[in-house]
Amino acid sequence: MKVIAINGSPHKKGDTYYALNLMVEELTKEGIDVEVIQVGSESIHGCIGCGYCSQSEENQCIFKDDLVNETAAKMRKADGFILASPTYYAGIAGTMKSFLDRVFFTSSQYFKYKVATSVAVVRRAGGVEVVNQLNNYLSLGETVTPPSQYWTIAYGLTPGEILQDGEGVQTLRKNARAMAWLLKVIDASKGTIPLPQEEERIMTHFIR
Template identity: 35%
Template structure:
C-alpha cells in the first residue's frame, strides 16, 4: 500500500514536514510505500475554472505549465493522502489551497477518482487558527468521498521556529497515532474500494 504526504509549507525541514514524517513513520514500519512531496514554495497555481478537465477526463489538469499534474499523478496511485500545511492567517498556504482546488475538481471530473482513499490533514500552528486549516483540507477530502480518520486529538503540532514542534510531545504522539490509524483503516478499506459508489459530477442529476 502507498501513502503520499504533501508538504504545503515553503520551509523545507520545518515544522510541517516534521509532523508529516512522524505520521509516515508507523506506516513505513508496517510495510507501506511512502512518499513526501514538497509543494509549498513551488509552482502550483490556482484553478482557473476552465473546466477542461470535464472534457478531457484524463485525470490531469488542463493547465500544464506548473507542477500540479506531477502531484496529481502520485495522488491517483496512493491509498492514503496526508496533506500538511502551516497556518497562514487561519488558513492553509496558497500552494496547498491551489492543490486542493485542482485535485478536487479533477477528481470530480473523472467520476470521483479520490473516492475510497484515506485522507488526513496535518497542521503546524504557532498558537491559534489551526482548526480552520484542518477543516479546509478535510472539507475537500470529505466532498471527494474519501475516508477521514480521527486520532487522539486534532492533528496539530505547536511551534513557530523551525523544529519547535519537536518539543510538542503530545502533538508528536498524535501524529504517530494517526499513522497507526491510517494503517489500520487503509488495510480495512482496500478489499472494498471497488464497491464505493461513483461520485456524481457537477451538473449531473440522479433520478429516483
C-alpha cells in the same frame, strides 16, 4: 500499499516537514510505502474554473507547467494521502490552496474511498481552521478519514520545535497508525465486500 504525503509549506524543512516525518515513520513501521512531495515552495497557478479538465484526456488541468497533473496522477494511483499545511492567517498556505483546488477539481472522482488525513502546524492559534479547511477537500472527495485523540495539529515556530509538543506528536502518531490500520482493512476487504452502491449525482442550486 502506498501513501502520498503533500507538504504545503514553503519551507522544505520547517515544522510541517517534521510533522509529516512523524507520520511517515509510523506508516513505514506498518509496511506502508510513503512518498513525500514538496508543494509549498513551488509556483502554482490557482484554478480558473475553465472546465478544461472535465473534457481533457485523463481529466488533466489545462496548466501543464507545474507539478499539479503529475502529483494528481500519483494521488489517484496511491491507496491514500496526507495533506499538510502551516497556518497562515488561520488558513491554508496560499500555494497549497491553489494546489488543492486544482487537484481536487480534476481528480475527486478518483479519490473515492481512499484513506486520507490532514495535518496543520501552527505557532499559537488558527490550526483548527486549517484542519477543517483541509478536511473539506477530503470530505468532498469522499475519502475515508482515520481518527486520532485530538485535532491533528502540532505547535511550534522554529524548525523542529513541534517535536517538543508531546500531545501533538502523540496525536499525529496515533493518526498515522489508524491510517495504516484503515489501509490494511480496506485492502483486506477487496474482492469480498463491495463498495457502497453509487447513484447518479443530483446537483441543485437555490436561484428561483
